Each structure stands twice: as structure tokens, then as C-alpha cells.
Amino acid sequence: MQKTALILCGLVLAPTAALAGPTCSPSDDKARILSAASPGAVHRNWQGGKQVGYGWSLQVERSAHDAAGIGYYVGDLYDQNGNLATRKVFVIEREWDCGP
Helix, strand or coil, X not given: CHHHHHHHHHHHHHHHHHHCCCEEEECCCCCCCECXXXXXXXXXXXXXXXXXXXXXXXXXXXXXXXXXXXXXEEEXXXXXXXXXXXXXXXXXXXXXXXXX
């Protein structure tokens, strides 16, 4: 009975895990938080010199590119305590580390 429940639980949760993208962290303290796929589109909550620290993370949902070929990640931003800080932000790919 327990074995069947464990298998069923794995089958239910497996598709959910497959939908999640990588979790990334800023490569330095100058990483920008954007509202659109444009280097100058600083998100209104992140204007005025606000910066993310190394403990922050981005849960990537998708990638995007602008006309100049700059790559962006789109996803939800979490603070150093793991709390959701800002939904649906854009970040420049080269400013974030997403692991191997």
C-alpha cells in the first residue's frame, strides 16, 4: 500500500517539476531588474539605485531575445530569505549565473 502511494505521488509531482526552469543567482551586484526585454527598461520597483544581492534568486520561466540579440530570462524574483519579491521580471542573461 505504501509503495503504491509513493509511486502515485511521484507520478503526480513529476510533471510539475518538469515545468520549472532553472534557478539563477546574480553574477554581481550590478545585475539589473527589468520590466521588458530592453536594457533600459528598469522595473519601477528597482529604480533609484536599488540592487539585488548575491542571496537573491530568479526562478526562470522562459527566455527571450530583443532585436539586438541580447538574451533575457523571464521569471519570478526571490529575496535572500526565499520570499517572492517581484513577479514576471526580465533580467539580462549574462548578468546571472544559472549553474552548469
